[in-house]
Amino acid sequence: MGISDVKDRFKQMPPGMNMDQAIVEAERCLLCHDAPCSKACPAGTEPGEFIRKLRLRNITGAIRTIKSNNILGGACGVLCPTAELCERECSAMMASDENPGGSDKAIRIGDIQRFLVEHSREIDFQPVEVEESGVSGKIAVVGSGPAGLSCAAEVSKLGYKATIFEALAEPGGVLRYGVVPFRCDTDFVEKEIADVTALGVEIKCNSPIEGKAAAEDLLKQGYDAVFMAPGLWGAYALQDDSANIDGCYSSVDFLASIRNENFDNIISDFKGKTVAVIGGGSVAMDCVEAAARLDTTDVNLIYRRSYTQMPAEEIERIEALQHGINFYILHQPTEFLKDGNKLTGLKLVRTKLGEPDESGRRRPLLIEGTEWDMPADIVIEAIGNKAVDDSSDWYPNVKVDGKKLIVAESETGATSVPGIFAGGDIVRGPALVVEAVQDGKVAAKAIHEYLSDKE
């Protein structure tokens, strides 16, 4: 397989629904009067409303509902773990006291949502407009991930001028440099971002706000408020120097490489190799799925707890199994095996489950005498993202917690510094796109109130 064939496997996500399928699905909706799906959406995307609109052939209205509530409604339709969110509450599953498990599937809300957003592009319908409110003011947004994009779009709708500062070469945050393109492709992400810039948002790429008090200084440079949404781009590692081992990657670096100039190197480095991925969350699943597409020989997933304890969605786990990923559950890696600085494998110890820990999950306990060596050419550590080490220097007066997450009020996104708001992963820790969108919305409203009060 040539490099271009491998690249093709990464280019596109599978096609979504078409109009016929979306209508059939909407016909199945029970149009619950108190729409539990809508209540379960973290960003208030109102699935109950947009499905009713589709049902009544008010298709432009359905698109408007999605996009005016959630400017990244397309990306959320693709990426939301819907089985845990809106679809989990769906009455069409026909669950009742008599039949608690239900006898049918939930309405495919995420798929309908994606379809409607894709349809808006097909019919060239731009649903979101800037209100003529007469407000003025400049808002600086740090980071062009979902939280930053959402906040910038919302303040622009209110009439403010929003400028996003983005450290990387292209906007999108995790949507572009994290999520693998065969789950949410670049073309799709760019169209979502275009819906944001169409509102007048300016995105300045290659413009990191870093160094001493750089974020706080934005307030002195003429910005009336600042929204911090730099996400989590540091990576937890088994040992401090793992990044220096030849053959060891962090999930952050590995996934970002798929969308940048390193991709060719990754393709040749991975070909024919045995890869071990450490972790059991969604990011680990993205890593194994990506590694499996790189003509590797074996992809082993190593997780220290049980299968059901994996944080990854069930569907992701099943797909990974079906794609031939070898699951090594109840295994704890304890050491990198090396030949010089070249990685040769992992030392693993079997674990068993003990008493519940503070997360409520049963704690993995090492089983003595069960060490063994797993040969591997490449290891990807997907055990969690964290704030980059010096991030708190950019905003020295903003209160942060022990993990360097910004402390912000959940109803407003306000930080300890007046005029500085924050949201997304930098506040919540690793979370969801749809939650980042919500944080952006909440902060935009609070920024508007803050500036209105100031006048």
Add this chain to the structure above:
Amino acid sequence: MAQKKPDLSIEFCGKKYINPFLLSSSPVSNSAEMVERAFDAGWGGVVFKTLGSDRLRIDHPSPRMNSMTVGTRKMSTVQNVEQITDRPLKDNLMELLYLKKHYPDRRIIHSIMGFADKEWEYLAKMSEDHGADTLELNFSCPNMTIEGSGDQAGKSFYDIEHYTSIVKRAVSIPVMAKMTPNITDMTETAMAAKNGGADAISAINTVSGITGINLDTLVPQPEVFGRGASSGTSGPGVKPIGLRFISDMAKDANLNLPLSGMGGIETWIDALEYLLVGASTLQVTTGIMHYGYIIVQDMIEGLTDYMASKGIMKLDNLIGSTLPKLGKTDLFDLDRQGVVEYDLDKCVGCGQCLNVCTDAGGQALKWDDVTRRPELNEDKCLSCMLCSFVCPVSGLIKYKAMPEGWKRNETAIRDPSLEKELKYEPYVHDGDDGCLV
């Protein structure tokens, strides 16, 4: 930047409506509390549940309705046996006063039904005195248990003209006559109303019908303690009938009255179709019975977006736009023919097209057993379009106009050898045989 929005307001019988969407006189407009919620949802006006004079007691049959499910589509047609209001006139008038007082920007139309000349006059005056913007005369309820009322009056040219003129003499507010579709030609009944002085026509009331029979008791539905009746059916299934009658009246230059259209309106598309054939206000019941008052928001939003996409800023500019393109079938250009065209890249291989073409169309399809795809012989295609209706993939089967002069093959004869047994002689006529053309 925000563009100017199309304007849905309209003038009807000299009154301004913020939008053309009205509750029709029915269970959905039975009380002030209900109508209030409808107004809050966005409805532009109401035709309140038909008022009576209390002289004759109204009891509704129980149960009142039946629904016809077609496939998964519930309430595709609904049958009811409701009559006019069963509430005292005094109560109803208080309800109407309340609405008038609290919703000055909404139009309140009183529907009335009398059972005698004086009673029509009395109800008309009562309504005018209690703030009715317009009257609607109910000549069309097919369910009245009182002899000579409802659509029984509406099938009599005399009654229509007579009662309309009585009402017109009694009041100075505009008067609209509501027509029954249970007749052959509505332009004639409407003309009777016009002769009596009517200012507008509303149509259609429900179509008399039977939506189902209980196969155990053999009683038609809704089964009212052992008996059933043909009664008022409504819903998406009756839209073609409503559009037909509205367009007939809109095209009638002698009639030339404003029209309030109804019958199966559920979506903005249905509403738009009624506007296009000449209605300038629209009334809804069954759509609300199915989905609630909220559907008006989808009608408003969908219609507004449609108008914006076509650059039409005023509702007036839509009304009747289809009429110049609507005529009798004898005006069709029969020299032009066409066939269907298949985009087989989209085909999923169900073969429903083959079934319908073989058993009801031109036998123009063959089935490739290996690829499981249809093969079309254009020469045999009747362009009946049946295959496109059953195809599960929109846009796969489309109409294709053939070049002028193209003719399809005649249907093949099963056994040409039978010609020798024919006793056939061609029809000849000399001179005038009374043929119409």
